[in-house]
Amino acid sequence: MLKLIFSPLMKIAIGADHAGFSLKEKLRQQLSGEGHEVVDYGTGDEASCDYPDFAQAVGRDVAAGRSDRGILVCSTGIGMAIAANKVDGVRAAPAQNEDEVHFTREHNDANVLTLGAKYLDQEHAMQLVHVFLDTQFAGGRHARRVAKIAQLEQ
Numbered sequence: 214m215l216k217l218i219f220s221p222l223m224k225i226a227i228g229a230d231h232a233g234f235s236l237k238e239k240l241r242q243q244l245s246g247e248g249h250e251v252v253d254y255g256t257g258d259e260a261s262c263d264y265p266d267f268a269q270a271v272g273r274d275v276a277a278g279r280s281d282r283g284i285l286v287c288s289t290g291i292g293m294a295i296a297a298n299k300v301d302g303v304r305a306a307p308a309q310n311e312d313e314v315h316f317t318r319e320h321n322d323a324n325v326l327t328l329g330a331k332y333l334d335q336e337h338a339m340q341l342v343h344v345f346l347d348t349q350f351a352g353g354r355h356a357r358r359v360a361k362i363a364q365l366e367q
Contacts, residue, residue, distance in 0.1 A: 228254035239338075254274070272300030272305070304323045328342075
């Protein structure tokens with residue numbers, strides 16, 4: 214079945230540790246094939262490495278506005294989210310279903326999605342990524358709340 218992609222073309226920063234390497238590679242290839250510009254911050258293989266290094270690289274890229282959105286993959290998505298959220302300006306959220314992804318974008322203006330390779334196959338992960346790219350921030354009362362989150366970084 215053909216899935217129509219409505220995502221505007223974006224520049225996407227992507228990264229993974231060894232546990233997320235394989236899924237990251239599949240996502241990178243598919244996103245590039247759809248016309249997105251994908252900046253790969255590694256890792257480049259399945260050798261053991263430290264996820265905070267990749268979370269920091271992707272987070273800094275997104276926070277600086279060099280990429281529109283970020284995607285990070287580790288075993289559970291949790292460690293990447295914790296590490297990425299240490300970068301000022303990053304609102305990273307782990308998610309395993311479309312509803313979570315939708316609301317993290319619509320209500321929280323999440324700019325980094327973290328995925329758990331242990332729980333997601335390529336097809337489901339791409340569904341989540343498409344929701345992440347397609348969903349716009351609602352603004353309104355949610356903008357006030359996101360601004361309060363930003364104040365916590367001061």
